[in-house]
Amino acid sequence: MAQLVGVMTTSHVPSIGVAMDTGLTFDPYWKPLFDGYGPAKDFVRDLAPDITIVVYNDHGLEIFLDRVPTFGVAAAPEYVSGDEGWGPRNIPAFKGDPAFSWHLIEHLVAQEFDLTMYQELQVDHGFTVPMSIAFGGRSGEIAAWPTRVVPINVNCIQYPLPQPRRCFKFGQAIRRAIDAYPGHERVMILGTGGMSHQLQGERAGFMQPAFDRMFLDQFAPNPQALIDLPLGTYMKEAGHEGAELIMWLVARGAMNADINEVYRHYHVSASLTAAGLGCYVNA
């Protein structure tokens, strides 16, 4: 059967992608953030995943307010970086794995997660920035992605968002699906978004490092404490957009109860966002 070999979680700020794409990773403002990514790249290289499931939210590339799927799983043969309004990122296309994606879809719907299914999907910074952090060089440079991908999107734009508890259960269902896959693929999950940030309103620029550190401290040993927090609390403590942390809980739900934190990096800030990253394996 396929095996979940590890999880990486990271913020997915667009300006991190811009910093990579315009050669700013040694710039004094960005250097401390990118210095901290090195060990995560080593972690991912050693995991050598055949398939990477990327849990992210679309920010108005493919999903508008005319129809907003709560959870969606893509099953395309290829995904490209789309134009969000400032041009697509100049990065290689991502190879999909339709057979694995359809297996996930079948096994998630059978567990009563009624998904939106995609056969064509462009991906935005929420997907591409974490992939560049995980697999690219210092500046995200990469000739070809060494992994096939499955984009899974979670609505983080229009309330009601899925509850933290539901996101965790979604992760548990993803894990059962991985375990039931008849291949021998090594699977990694990238949980993306957060940490504390707010972009809208007079409160724009709000961050809360104390909450982020609590979240990182509880993530491995005590996810229940994070699942029990209401979404309103995430908005209060992590900002209206910081509620994206629910996507980290999808990744956590897919892991064993006991996990080991291999690496952690936290930096304030990447533009308006407190940037966090974690690397985890099952105990």
Add this chain to the structure above:
Amino acid sequence: MESLTDQIEADKAIARTLPGTYLFDGTRAQMNFALNKMGMSLKHAANRRAFKADERGYCQQYGLDDATTALVLARDWIGMVHAGGNIFFIYKIASVDPLTMQHLGAQQNGLSLEDFRAKLNAYRQS
């Protein structure tokens, strides 16, 4: 036992007490659909060119009311948020100029870009 409605309202109530925060729920999603749809349209380069060529006409084409059109022409970000704009869709308007999210953050706070950056950097001490 707390009713489901109470639970939902309790969650939203937390967000509603937050200063300078506009919970983007169904109420707000209906407020100015046209503005957000116009913003979304700017993901296409050809539309960005059309917008630049005639901003007012482009806004009219998407059915924006006069007050909202004035907010767009003035790049009044906090005004657009108050009028039902979603930050991710109005950010595409900003990208035409191009302005960064820091510009939008500064203007929404009523600060200069320099002062807003200083506010962000102050979190490094916490």
